[in-house]
Amino acid sequence: MASGKILAICQSGGEFVTNNDGSMSYSGGEAHAIDIDRDMLLHDLKSEISSMFNCNIDAFSIKYFLPSNRRVLITVSNDKDLQRMVDFHAGSDTTDVFILKKIENRIIRSVVADSGTPTNATTATVATIENVKRQKLCIDWDNMITGVGQVFESPRAFRDALHKYAIANSFMYRFVKNDASRVTAECSADDCPWRIHASRSPVKKEFMIKKMTETHACRKEVGKEGNRLASQRWVASVIKDKLRDTPNYRPREIASDLHREYGLSLNYAQAWRGKFVAKKQLYSSHEEACNQLPWFCERISETNPGSVTALVTCDDSKFCFFVAFYASLNGFEHGCRPLLFLDGISLKANRHWKLLAATSVDGEGDIFPVAISVVDAESKENWHWFLLQLKSAFNMSRTITFISNGQNGLTEEIRSVFEDSYHGYCLNHLIENFKTELEESWTQEVKDSMVEHLKQAVYACKVDEFNQCIDSIKTESKELAEWLLNTKPESWSDAFFKGLRNGQYSSTAPETVNNWISTRYELSVVQMVDMIRCKMMEMMYARRESSNTWTETLAPSANQKVQEELVKARTLNVICSTANVFEVHDDSVNVVNIETWECTCRRWQVTGLPCMHALAVFERTDLCIYDYCSKYFTTECYRSTYSLPISPIPDIGRPACSDPSHSTIICPPRTRRLAGRPKEKPDDPRITVKRAVRCSRCKGFGHNKQTCKVSILKVEHIS
Template sequence: MGKVLAICQMGGEFVQNKDGTLTYSGGEAHAVDIERDMALDELRNEISGMFNCNMEAYSIKYFLPNNKKTAITVSNDKDLKRMVDFHVNSDTTDIYIMKKAENRVIRSVVADSDTTTDMTTTTLATVDGSSKRRRVSVDWANLITGVGQVFESPKAFRDTLHKYAVANKFTYKFVKNDTTRVTAECTAEDCPWRIHASKSPAKKEFMIKKMSDEHTCGKEMKRGHRLASQRWVASVIKEKLRDSPNYKPKDIATDLEKEYGLSLNYSQAWRGKFIAKKELYNSLEEASGQLPWFISRIHETNPGSIATMDAPEGSKCRFFVAFRASLEGFEHGCRPLLFLDAITSKSTRHWRLLVATAVDGEGEIFPVAFAVVENDSLENWRWFLEQLKSTLSSSRAITFVCNGQNGLLEEIPLVFDEYGYPGYCVNQLIEDFTAQLDEEWTQEVKNDMVDHLRHAIYALKAEEFNQCLDNIKAQSEEVYQWLMETKPERWSDAYFKGLRYGQYSSNAVEIFTDWVSTRYELSVVQMVDLVRCKIMEMMYTRREISNGWTDLLTPSANRKVQEHMNRARTLDVVCSAGDVFEVRDDSVNNVVNVETWECSCRRWQVDGLPCMHALAVFERTDRGVYDYCSKYFTAECYRLAYSSSINPIPDVGQPIACSSELIHSSVTPPTRTRRMAGRPKEKPADPRISIKRSNRCSKCKVYGHNKATCKMPAQMDI
């Protein structure tokens, strides 16, 4: 078991040397033993006792061996284990407790006069020969160190690149920008600077793979840098605005001029402050006002529903909702299968939706619970899973399928114990796998590799799976090792421990994104109630449709059984003792056990519907086909999923007609928060002008009309 002796240091500052390395100076130090299996919360508690501080306001950082230029942040248990692994052969290791709002770095520069200057101050020569002192963000200028630097996520890399570009006075554009890779290049003409980052082979961190050495454009930045958007200004001043609520726009513009050399006008500074204030205070005001009232209204109008709010220190509130109709529908009518997704909408940039959706008998999503959070961090996901666990009444084992981001797959068994089986979303796995393929390979080779992966996913037996993996290994040992590290028992039918019933991915992201996409920015109450209305309409529509079904199975399940039945009629069945039969399929003997609902081909066990071998036995022995189908595919079970209704909350908004029944919508159109692009249609009236000036006719000299409308007859010239 790995163990290191860590020297915890706090209260000092980093000093940057000429070669770019960092040295920690000053502060207080204590020693602590860190074992590999220690949880991050345990370490935080111990440090909190040492220094008598609240660790919520601090972050833990360390240096990699032989790299004193970039401080690595420990943000979860896996980061802590990785730190121990890096230093397990060292006598001691240094960790630094840094305040999140500061993270200050000082560079020591030795001049001719043997004086030392602060890293944030440089002297610039002006045209007239005088010197002008301006603060520049040198720490931002060194945020990106080069190839091999790792980041927690693509978003963290993009944020760092943004600051790096501002500090280094150049603009860039994205060539590729998605969840697995980001490529950017300088916008200056003929400048070859380019940077590319993607997932590391171990699929644990976002890493810079390629980066040009230097710019040829001179990195000349205009005084009004286009990267200095309103949101960037808000992100820069947010912490200062928290401490100084009366921070004036003119002071903001002055400080940005001094610190970054940017010349912003009053209007730009004011809008940046407006956005920062909104991000800082709106959620708190809503949490203390609207949300508690809304929670009580949910409980009153929908008894048995769960609605809870949590406001962690130093972050926005978290709001969890699970309506009684959804919980009962999942319990009685849906498979024990939940898909976990995080949804971001352009109209709700400050919030993310964490959703848990089930699947009904038709393979369509069934929303069970959702939460509104600040971000989809592991901490927020853990809180969401804990709320979900306390909400579900039965103790049946549940399979969870997600995209594997932020360590969520490891978190599921910790929260649900033996009742939770983690699964990797197949679509996400294929996308991540494709990103690992060598860019120099031909498209034909890449397609073959993806085909091998697909066959491995749907392989029902171990020998089929191993054959597919051997084909991948023959092409690339590195890709094969990456695939094995994703743990095949989380995605291959040959080894999967839970039950997916043939459902490998979900379209919940597209549906929820469509639900909450509006031209207006929604508050938490508006977003939650908009989702409530959509679910209410969906449940009503599907309930009405299912009332017209006459078959025992749902239409999609019935079609699948009929397709298998057509093939089953060509198979030979050999009767054996009791409920065990032998079915010959293309010279392959398959054993069917009717009593245990099993076939040696394993299709029956995986899908929940009889395979063609089992159907051949039923045809031979005159057994009822529908008696051996999973109940989750029956029309009766489908109707149970939608038998309950979500009740309206009429006093939240105005009523609107929804489908065939009247549903009270809770979404009142909010006030537009952003100025629309282009010139205003009409010039705003000046409130200082209260009296309009009357027209004076040039013909009769009377006020109230003009020459064109004058009724006085024209005089004849004499």
């Protein structure tokens, strides 16, 4: 078969037979052939199978064997699983695909004895149940971490592998460093030297193990300490896939499997809570997507006409939800510079979902949310879908500059959806990756100096300035300077970048959004998005009212920058060449062209505000400074950004429709209390007015009879 395409023989209605070597073979039933390629979606495959066998595919599972392993059936539950199946069998003539009822996931119907003849049905059933119980939840956890050079998709994937590796190898660990660019962990046992460090390579965009101690010096045992790693969320992550295929997976079976495989002694309640969390992750969010989110989309469209919403639900309990309020779209189009930051935000209030956000900045340089999307994970496919929705929401032809961390295929996806756009690299991520490349033997002073040289290289407007910064880094380390040049400076240095950033290099969206939805309860998607809407509504009102008091042509921060540069400009010497071209002398000679808004120092072009050389020309020629500032820094443009409000959405707590599925009040679910003491005692809603304490002896307020210090004579006088 051609690469990326297989011929699948879909079989159903038969039964499996276990051979004496442990492998399984399938006999009976009917079979159909179908071509499957990497671009086929699971939904399309299910539709084909449903029409082939005239059945409801939702009641069936799709499984297959690996080419060299006919003992373990692999389940196809999403599009990536389907792509993996095609990749595994790309060189095979045909591929066997089995369509099994979900209630028949215990699939072995007969067992072949040594003689090759099936045993009786009773024996077969017993063997079937035993084999199911002994089927491992996850395979080869002992080898999840192999050593230096092992590559992972992301820091989260590395942390998950480390967690499973520690449980399988019976030791506890603690994090020394743990962020988006590097993870360092060490054994928590005293005097044990075991340590592991992994970080991201900005060149290949891989998260790789850089250092690892091979052996432990501690006595590894699993007891009560080992159970600390087996949290209910971890148990849920382990059993989720098996629970999807076997809904009747009982807590006692969960506890038995984990004890047999990893020696973890979980009681019934711990296993039950793990199953509860897994079921909630599998079904609750999908039920909400099917029931509450369509209603929420309608309410947004009714109360905020012109807003754009989109909702896609999948059969594998996943969904994508997109919303861009009309006030945000209008503000971005008429008031904000064509600059968008793309961020994948991990939510502290709810870790089941990721928030994809597109934010811009206003004339003051403050964050301006444009669109958000709730997805199950930050992946290339989800970013592609988000960018498509974002493009359909815009009614403008401006060339947009995007700033992101470039991960999860964002660079390619931006280029494919917004063909004429520019893409820059986020400064914060660049600095974090740069720090991981610094020599550990260097002093902190040298490290800080290297980071400062990097920032100067980012802000450098001319090529010679950029080269000076690289030379300063090269004096300490030629390898570090070479690494920096390999990160494509045209995507982050002002000396080469062709997009329009106007001095904005990083986004504060993750911190802002997490502060907006800070709560002690896990929120539903509707609650979370509506809380963000309320914060945006409040923010836009406050900034609109504040701007009404401004009297200057430029926004306050831009006006302050111009005034500071104007002080420097008054000491410069200006020589006129033509009506539009001038020569300005300071430490060097710069040429200013007021017709094209250009100066050879390039700061006017980069920032959007006149540099001191241009301001010196304006002072000499009595030209109006504000006529040569980018419109995005004017007060008028700022007010246009916040000219339209986000309207309230009434009855958000109770869907107002006749559909019975929408009749449930959206309330915060009961969850485990977060660690730490609450910041303040929650108010009792039954107590509306607190009565002041009054002394029954002297009739005074603020104390009682036992603590009264008034003399008896005064008390008699009062009475």
